[in-house]
Amino acid sequence: KNEVEQSPQNLTAQEGEFITINCSYSVGISALHWLQQHPGGGIVSLFMLSSGKKKHGRLIATINIQEKHSSLHITASHPRDSAVYICAANSSPNTGNQFYFGTGTSLTVIP
Amino acid sequence: NAGVTQTPKFRILKIGQSMTLQCTQDMNHNYMYWYRQDPGMGLKLIYYSVGAGITDKGEVPNGYNVSRSTTEDFPLRLELAAPSQTSVYFCASSYKVDYGYTFGSGTRLTVV
Numbered sequence: 351k352n353e354v355e356q357s358p359q360n361l362t363a364q365e366g367e368f369i370t371i372n373c374s375y376s377v378g379i380s381a382l383h384w385l386q387q388h389p390g391g392g393i394v395s396l397f398m399l400s401s402g403k404k405k406h407g408r409l410i411a412t413i414n415i416q417e418k419h420s421s422l423h424i425t426a427s428h429p430r431d432s433a434v435y436i437c438a439a440n441s442s443p444n445t446g447n448q449f450y451f452g453t454g455t456s457l458t459v460i461p
Numbered sequence: 462n463a464g465v466t467q468t469p470k471f472r473i474l475k476i477g478q479s480m481t482l483q484c485t486q487d488m489n490h491n492y493m494y495w496y497r498q499d500p501g502m503g504l505k506l507i508y509y510s511v512g513a514g515i516t517d518k519g520e521v522p523n524g525y526n527v528s529r530s531t532t533e534d535f536p537l538r539l540e541l542a543a544p545s546q547t548s549v550y551f552c553a554s555s556y557k558v559d560y561g562y563t564f565g566s567g568t569r570l571t572v573v
Contacts, residue, residue, distance in 0.1 A: 352503075354503070380558070380559055381558075381559040383562065385562075385564075390566075391549060391566065391567045391569070392564065392566045392567065393551060393553075393564035393567075394564070395561040395562045395563065395564070398559055398560065398561055398562075400559065436503070436504070438504070440558065440559060442558070443558055443559065444558065445492075445509065445511055445517070445558065446492055446494065446509065446555065446558040446559075447494075447506060447509050447517065447519055449504070449506060450503075451503030451504040451505075452503055453501065453502060453503050454503070
């Protein structure tokens, strides 16, 4: 069993839909990261959170430490949101060498 | 501000050849990391560094070496390339461990 599990693996949405991607982890963490990987391969760090909720534009990330669960929400989805979204749990607060990565959720937003 | 720069973007190696993947960051980040990403798999940590002169192994270090002579540069060396090293390699850096990470654009390496 992977330390970080994401669902769904693949997601297709119509433009404008509200999207939720889920991440569950089984390790103790100091922080959880959400990354975005575009079809060209580049990876962008979206959020780092250790509690509560963060918002950036149309993106919202939440985490429930007790339940070991995080969600990434996209409001008013747009075709340019099409990408792979990766959840990563950091269980090494001093060095960052214990990152557990999910295998990603591939999102396609159709116009 | 260039961020994290990786070179080359693509490379084809023959079995047994060697090469160095370059990674440079201009953000004065202490922490630097090398990951590999295999198809359908999550990122795996190869090596990391918490500062100039300090490096340590990650999850999958075999077949690789690194050095960190300056804060800016963190090259990854492949000796005796093998087909199992065919992958996409990402370099990343961060100011502190639980700050946002900046990734390079990746190097797609094929060993034939």
